[in-house]
Amino acid sequence: MTEETRETGRWEVGLATALLAGGAGVVTGNPAVFLAATVGLVYAVYGYVTGPPPGTVTVERSLDDDSPLPGAEVTVTLTVTNVGDDPLPDLRVTDRIPEELEVVDDGSAFTATLSPGESATHTYSVRGRRGDHAFDGAVVVTRNLSGGVERRQFVRARTELSCRSAPEGLPLAERTIPHTGRIETDDGGEGVEFYATRSYQRGDPMGRIDWNRYARTGELTTIQYREEQAAVVVVVVDARMEASVARDPVEPDAVELGAYAAEEVVDTLLERHNRVGLAMYGGHGGYLSPAAGDPQRLRVRQLLQDGPGALGDGQGDRMAFGGRRFSALDRRIPPEAQVVLVSPLLDDDPVGLVNRFRAHGHPVTVVSPDVTAGETPGDTLARIDRAHRVHELRESETRVLEWSPDEPLHTAVARAERRWSG
Amino acid sequence: MSRDPAERQVRLGARLASVLAALVALVLGVAIGVPGATLGGVGGGVILAAGARALVREENATRAAGSAGLVVGSLALLGGIAVGLRHSSVAAAFVPAASLGVAVVVLDAFVESPVQASPPVGKAVKRSAAVIVPAAALAATWHLGVLPTVLLAPEAVVVLWTSVNAFLALVALQFLAVVTIVLVGEAIPVLDRWIPDLGEGSESPLERFGFRLEDVPVAYWALLMLQVLVLLVNPSGSWFGAVLGVLSDLGTAIELVLVYGVFHLPLVAVALLAVLVLVARGFQVVVMWWAGPQPATALAYAAGGAFAAVVVTGLGAIPPVGAALGRWASASGLGSLPGTFGATAVVLLCVVGALVVVRTLLLAFGAATVLGAVPDSAAGYAAGGTLLFVAALAAAVGDAPAVVVFAGAAGSLLVWDLGENTTTLREQLGRGVDTREVELTHAVGSAVVGVLAVVVATGAMFLLGPAGLAPPDEGRALVALALALAALLAFVYVAENPLDESGTDEG
Numbered sequence: 020m021t022e023e024t025r026e027t028g029r030w031e032v033g034l035a036t037a038l039l040a041g042g043a044g045v046v047t048g049n050p051a052v053f054l055a056a057t058v059g060l061v062y063a064v065y066g067y068v069t070g071p072p073p074g075t076v077t078v079e080r081s082l083d084d085d086s087p088l089p090g091a092e093v094t095v096t097l098t099v100t101n102v103g104d105d106p107l108p109d110l111r112v113t114d115r116i117p118e119e120l121e122v123v124d125d126g127s128a129f130t131a132t133l134s135p136g137e138s139a140t141h142t143y144s145v146r147g148r149r150g151d152h153a154f155d156g157a158v159v160v161t162r163n164l165s166g167g168v169e170r171r172q173f174v175r176a177r178t179e180l181s182c183r184s185a186p187e188g189l190p191l192a193e194r195t196i197p198h199t200g201r202i203e204t205d206d207g208g209e210g211v212e213f214y215a216t217r218s219y220q221r222g223d224p225m226g227r228i229d230w231n232r233y234a235r236t237g238e239l240t241t242i243q244y245r246e247e248q249a250a251v252v253v254v255v256v257d258a259r260m261e262a263s264v265a266r267d268p269v270e271p272d273a274v275e276l277g278a279y280a281a282e283e284v285v286d287t288l289l290e291r292h293n294r295v296g297l298a299m300y301g302g303h304g305g306y307l308s309p310a311a312g313d314p315q316r317l318r319v320r321q322l323l324q325d326g327p328g329a330l331g332d333g334q335g336d337r338m339a340f341g342g343r344r345f346s347a348l349d350r351r352i353p354p355e356a357q358v359v360l361v362s363p364l365l366d367d368d369p370v371g372l373v374n375r376f377r378a379h380g381h382p383v384t385v386v387s388p389d390v391t392a393g394e395t396p397g398d399t400l401a402r403i404d405r406a407h408r409v410h411e412l413r414e415s416e417t418r419v420l421e422w423s424p425d426e427p428l429h430t431a432v433a434r435a436e437r438r439w440s441g
Numbered sequence: 442m443s444r445d446p447a448e449r450q451v452r453l454g455a456r457l458a459s460v461l462a463a464l465v466a467l468v469l470g471v472a473i474g475v476p477g478a479t480l481g482g483v484g485g486g487v488i489l490a491a492g493a494r495a496l497v498r499e500e501n502a503t504r505a506a507g508s509a510g511l512v513v514g515s516l517a518l519l520g521g522i523a524v525g526l527r528h529s530s531v532a533a534a535f536v537p538a539a540s541l542g543v544a545v546v547v548l549d550a551f552v553e554s555p556v557q558a559s560p561p562v563g564k565a566v567k568r569s570a571a572v573i574v575p576a577a578a579l580a581a582t583w584h585l586g587v588l589p590t591v592l593l594a595p596e597a598v599v600v601l602w603t604s605v606n607a608f609l610a611l612v613a614l615q616f617l618a619v620v621t622i623v624l625v626g627e628a629i630p631v632l633d634r635w636i637p638d639l640g641e642g643s644e645s646p647l648e649r650f651g652f653r654l655e656d657v658p659v660a661y662w663a664l665l666m667l668q669v670l671v672l673l674v675n676p677s678g679s680w681f682g683a684v685l686g687v688l689s690d691l692g693t694a695i696e697l698v699l700v701y702g703v704f705h706l707p708l709v710a711v712a713l714l715a716v717l718v719l720v721a722r723g724f725q726v727v728v729m730w731w732a733g734p735q736p737a738t739a740l741a742y743a744a745g746g747a748f749a750a751v752v753v754t755g756l757g758a759i760p761p762v763g764a765a766l767g768r769w770a771s772a773s774g775l776g777s778l779p780g781t782f783g784a785t786a787v788v789l790l791c792v793v794g795a796l797v798v799v800r801t802l803l804l805a806f807g808a809a810t811v812l813g814a815v816p817d818s819a820a821g822y823a824a825g826g827t828l829l830f831v832a833a834l835a836a837a838v839g840d841a842p843a844v845v846v847f848a849g850a851a852g853s854l855l856v857w858d859l860g861e862n863t864t865t866l867r868e869q870l871g872r873g874v875d876t877r878e879v880e881l882t883h884a885v886g887s888a889v890v891g892v893l894a895v896v897v898a899t900g901a902m903f904l905l906g907p908a909g910l911a912p913p914d915e916g917r918a919l920v921a922l923a924l925a926l927a928a929l930l931a932f933v934y935v936a937e938n939p940l941d942e943s944g945t946d947e948g
Binding site: 058062 | 826827830831833834837838841843846847850851853854857858861862865866869870871873874875876878879882883886887890891893894895897898901902925926929932933
C-alpha cells in the first residue's frame with residue numbers, strides 16, 4: 020500500500036485575511052475592522068488543529084461475471100470499508116481500471132463519508148475486450164474535516180477478468196479422422212455424451228460397463244458414448260479483387276473481414292484439436308497444409324497478414340494464378356478434408372467453387388461477411404444477387420453462415436447453429 | 442455543459458457558495474443603508490454570470506438568451522455600482538466590491554472557469570455593439586432631424602426648379618431622365634440577383650426592359666448641351682416662352698405640364714425606388730460582411746444588442762419615458778449630451794459602454810489569473826471571497842453592526858471554502874460523481890467554525906468596547922499594536938512549522 024500525506028495549506032487563507040483585516044484595522048482605527056481578523060485566525064486555527072485523516076480503509080471488488088464474452092458488459096461492485104476507530108468525513112475513491120477495458124456508465128470514482136465500521140458500495144460497468152485483465156487496486160484519497168490534510172493511498176485489491184471466448188464452436192459437417200477431437204459424430208465410441216448401450220463384447224474396457232444395469236438385471240452391457248473425433252479442415256479465403264468491396268470507404272473491405280473471420284475460425288478449430296489448413300483463393304495466393312497446434316495458429320496469422328512470402332519451407336506454398344484455379348486447390352487439399360469457404364459471395368465464382376468441392380467429395384461450410392448494405396440501386400441489386408446465391412447454396416444443402424460486420428462473429432455462429440439444428 | 446442530474450449533484454457546493462455570497466452582500470448592503478444599489482449590483486452580477494453560462498454553450502438559442510442576459514446583467518451591475526459611487530465614500534468602496542465579488546463567484550459556479558467565458562463574452566459584446574452603435578447613430582440622426590430633410594430634398598428641388606420657368610423645367614426633366622436611366626441601370630442587376638433563377642440559359646426577366654445610356658444617340662447629347670448653353674445665355678427662358686407662345690393653346694398646355702412637373706414627379710419616384718434598391722443592396726453587403734460565414738451564430742451573439750436597441754428605442758419613443766430617460770441621463774453627469782443627441786442615442790451608447798467595461802473587467806481577471814495574482818483553480822471563488830471580505834471591512838467602516846461585519850467576514854471565507862472544495866472534488870473525480878454527502882459534511886464543519894469565529898470576535902468586541910471608549914493614549918496604543926503583531930508572527934511561525942509528524946511514508 021503506497022501512502023502519501025500532504026498538507027493542502029488551504030487555510031493559510033485565514034492568516035492572509037487576518038493580516039489584511041488587522042492591517043486595515045490599524046490604519047482605519049476601527050475596532051470592528053481590526054477584530055474581523057479574529058474570524059480569519061479562527062479558520063486558520065481550524066485548519067491547523069484538525070489532524071490528518073486516518074488511512075484505515077479496505078477495498079473489495081467483485082464482478083458479476085469474471086469470464087464474459089468479448090464486448091459484454093461486466094458490472095463491477097466496489098466496497099470500501101472504514102476499519103479504523105475514527106470517522107472518515109471525506110473519502111474519494113477511484114478504482115483503477117485495466118487500460119484495455121472501457122467504462123460503460125457512471126465512472127469508477129465515488130465519494131463517501133464513513134463512520135467507524137461503515138461501508139460504502141459503488142457499482143459501475145465495463146465492457147470486456149478479448150484478453151486477460153487484472154484490476155490491481157483503487158486510489159483512495161481521504162481528507163480531514165477542514166480539508167487541511169490529505170492522505171492519498173493506493174489500496175491493493177486484485178481481481179481478474181478473463182475475456183477470451185472465441186466464436187463458440189463453428190459447427191462443421193460430420194467428416195472426421197480417427198483422432199480424438201471435438202467434432203461430434205454419430206458413431207458410438209469414446210466420448211463424453213451418452214450415445215447407446217450394446218451387449219458386452221470381450222475386450223470392452225471395464226470402465227464402460229453399465230454396472231448399474233448389471234446390478235439391476237444381471238445383464239452385462241457396454242455404454243457407448245457419442246464419439247468426438249478430430250477433423251481435417253481447410254479454410255479457403257476469398258481474396259480476389261472481386262471480393263475487395265467495402266460497405267463504406269472507411270470500413271474494412273470484405274477481404275479484410277474474411278481474413279478476420281478466417282483467423283477466428285482457425286483459432287476455434289485449433290483449440291478443439293482439429294487439423295486446420297488455409298488456402299487463399301485469389302490475391303497473392305498461398306496454401307498452408309493442415310496441421311494442429313499453436314505453431315499452426317502462428318503460421319495462419321502470418322499467411323493472412325503477410326502473404327505467402329512469409330511462409331517457411333515445407334509449410335505451404337504459393338499457388339499458380341494466385342490460387343484461382345480449382346485444380347491447384349484440389350490437388351493440395353487432402354481428400355478427407357472438409358472446406359470452410361470464407362467469401363462475401365459477390366459474384367458467381369464462389370458458388371461454382373463450392374459445387375466443385377462438393378463434387379470432389381469435400382463437405383463445405385460457407386462463412387459470408389455481408390458487405391451489401393448500401394442504399395444505391397447498384398447496392399440493392401448486389402444485395403438481391405447475393406441473397407439469391409445464399410439461397411442457391413442452401414438449396415444444395417451447403418451450410419451458409421451469414422455474418423454482418425456490425426455484430427460479433429459468435430452471434431452469427433449462434434444464430435446459424437439454431438438454423439442448422441432447427 | 443450538459444444538464445444531466447449527476448452533474449447537478451456535483452454542483453452542490455458551487456450553488457451553496459453562490460447563494461451564500463449573494464446573501465452576505467445583501468445583508469451587508471442593508472446594514473450600511475444601500476440596499477437598492479447592492480440589490481442592483483448583486484442581481485446584475487448573477488444575471489451576467491447566467492448570461493455567460495448560456496454564451497459558453499454551443500447552441501444558438503441559448504447564446505441569444507445569454508447575449509440578452511449579458512446586456513441586462515452588465516447594465517444592472519454597473520448601474521448599481523454607479524449609484525453606490527454617488528451615494529457615499531463607504532458605499533463607493535462597498536457596492537463595487539460586493540457586486541463584483543458575487544459576480545465572479547457565480548461566474549465560477551456557472552462556467553467553472555471564468556477565463557473560459559472570456560472569448561464568447563467578447564464575441565457577444567462585439568456583435569451587440571455592432572448593432573447598438575448604428576442604432577444609436579440612427580437615433581441621434583433622427584433626433585437632430587437630418588433624416589427627413591435628406592428624404593424630402595429632391596422633391597423640394599424639383600418643385601423649386603419647375604416654379605422658375607418652362608425651359609429650365611424642360612432641361613431639368615431631361616437630366617432627371619438621364620439620372621433615372623443610370624440609377625435604374627444599376628438597380629436592375631441587383632433586382633435580377635434577388636429574383637429567383639428561372640433556370641440556366643434563360644433570359645433574365647428584367648434584362649428585357651433594360652435601356653442603357655449607351656443606346657442614346659450622340660446627336661441627343663449634342664442637343665442637350667445646346668439647351669444648357671441656351672439656358673446659360675437666357676436663364677429666364679424667354680426664348681422658349683416665345684416658341685411656346687407661337688404654338689398658342691398647345692404651347693400653354695406644354696408649359697403647364699412642364700411647370701407643374703407632370704413628368705418630373707414620376708421620374709423622381711422611379712429614381713428614388715432605384716436608389717432604395719441600391720441602398721438596400723449596400724445594406725445587404727454590409728450585413729453579409731458583418732454576419733460572416735455563420736450568420737445564425739452572429740445573430741445569436743448580437744441578440745442582446747438588438748434587444749437593447751429595440752427596448753431603448755421603444756421606450757425613448759414614448760414621450761414621458763423619453764423625457765425621464767433624458768433627465769436621468771443629464772443627472773448622471775452626461776451634461777448636455779442627451780439634449781443634443783437625444784436620450785435614446787445617449788442611453789444606447791451607455792449600454793455599449795457598460796458592455797465594454799464588463800469585457801475589460803473579464804479580460805483583467807483573465808490577465809490576473811495568467812499572471813498568478815489569482816490561483817488557477819477556483820479562481821472565481823478566491824477572487825470573489827477576497828472581494829466580499831473587503832466589502833465586509835468596508836461595511837465595518839460604514840458603521841455596520843459588528844456582528845454583521847464578522848458574519849460577513851466568516852461568510853466570505855466560507856464562500857471560498859465551499860467553492861474551492863467543490864472545485865478540487867471535480868478536478869480529482871471528474872463530473873458526474875455524486876459528492877453531495879462529502880460536500881455537506883465539509884460545509885457543516887466549516888459553518889460551525891464560522892459561527893464560532895463570529896462568537897469569539899463579537900465577544901472580543903464587547904471586551905474591547907470599553908477600552909475603545911478610553912481617551913487615546915499613544916503609548917498604550919503602540920504597545921497594543923506591537924503585542925498584536927507579535928502574536929500574529931508567533932502564530933505564523935507555528936503554522937509554518939507544524940509539530941505533528943505528517944509526511945510521506947511507504948507501507
